[in-house]
Amino acid sequence: MEWLTIGAFARACRLSPKALRLYDELELLRPARVDAATGYRYYTPVQLEQARLVAWLRRLGMPLARIRTVCALPPAAAADEIRAYWAQVEAETAVRRDLAAFLVDELAATPRKDTTVLELRYSAHSDPGLVRPANQDTAHAGARLLAIADGYGPAGAPASSAAVAALRFLDTADLPAGNVLNLLADAVHGATEAVRDVAAGTDENGTTLTALLWTGSRLALVHIGDSRAYLLRGGALFRITHDHTVVQSLIDEGRLTAEEAGTHPQRALLLKALTTGTPDLKLHDAEPGDRYLLCSDGLSGVVPDTTIRDLLTTAAAPDTAVHSLVDAANTAGGPDNVSCVVADVVETAARPAAS
Structure with a gap:
């Protein structure tokens, strides 16, 4: 079996070694093997797909707890969960956008002088x-x-x-x-x-x-x-x-x-x-x-x-x-x-x- 060190795996999936150690602690992305003597973490190429999914979901801003849920689902159900998450983000963004527009108008408005x-x-x-x-x-x-x-x-x-x-x-x-x-x-x-x-x-x-x-x-x-x-x-x-x-x-x-x-x-x-x-x-x-x-x-x-x-x-x-x-x-x-x-x-x- 081919083994990748944490450094090599991090470069391949574009996650930092620090992030990989965090995801290991959170049981989100566990290494395939941990050396009993040195504590070094080793991964396999098969895990790259899941690691890249985690990286993409983090770029979306999805919380770690929800990423764990997505990663545990079959592909179709995972897609539905991502779709639901993004709909929630867009709804919350719309509320913040309206508030930002109000604040801009409020600060830039010229006082009315009509009768x-x-x-x-x-x-x-x-x-x-x-x-x-x-x-x-x-x-x-x-x-x-x-x-x-x-x-x-x-x-x-x-x-x-x-x-x-x-x-x-x-x-x-x-x-x-x-x-x-x-x-x-x-x-x-x-x-x-x-x-x-x-x-x-x-x-x-x-x-x-x-x-x-x-x-x-x-x-x-x-x-x-x-x-x-x-x-x-x-x-x-x-x-x-x-x-x-x-x-x-x-x-x-x-x-x-x-x-x-x-x-x-x-x-x-x-x-x-x-x-x-x-x-x-x-x-x-x-x-x-x-x-x-x-x-x-x-x-x-x-x-x-x-x-x-x-x-x-x-x-x-x-x-x-x-x-x-x-x-x-x-x-x-x-x-x-x-x-x-x-x-x-x-x-x-x-x-x-x-x-």
Whole structure:
């Protein structure tokens, strides 16, 4: 049998001897033989393929523990695991990219000197649907805070109510001159603790949370779970949240189409909820004429996006829009609680400063 010293093996696979010793200690890439007298490590050419795989995965930034998992899988399953890892990286990178773009805009922006201001006009409506015995959704619309929470488990209704109640102080709080995301993140931490108190230490009870905080020119978004936020701008509908569900992860990995996801048996299975994961935080610049929709999956699960867009486009006011959307969900069978919040960004004349 051909033996390669650790130095020769390191050169062949482009891993340093130091890295090889670390991977040996972690049982990630064990040498084929260790000399009992000298302690020298020896490898075989057959191990080069696994060593190169480890090197490539390290270049991707994959943690060592996950590399160990990949290396133990057969090729097809290993490919699926790498695909899932990269989908997660891209999703996390997108969140950081949005935050970086906000910081660049915030630092480079020229103060506005016009005589108009923007404000929200809003409405919320929640309905138990036609099948569920109780409503576990909570919806809130205020001058600054828009929020939807969809509870689950025996204490789902108290959980969603506690989450939204913990955020309601934002309607009247003084917003910081700096990054409003910090304020929102702190508020969400309080909401998480409130839900934990209601859930009594069990993951059986919990809630999703999707909320927007109005700053006067921007909307700060927090999102976790499968409730959604949409933006209607210029007649086009954009989804500005990403579902934290099993089926969405399968779509991201290319293992499921959006059409197949609609009938998947695990379509309601969450990957993250308020007490079991880290929420997404983003900032959105607002423009006059924008219309925002927050909704629970009782709407998005049964009403197509094309119909949602049409109803949002034709409704004259937020109050008309939320009732039309809830009616559409119930017309489609109303299998779940359905809640909607609609808010319009409108221009108003600035009030003159007091002399």
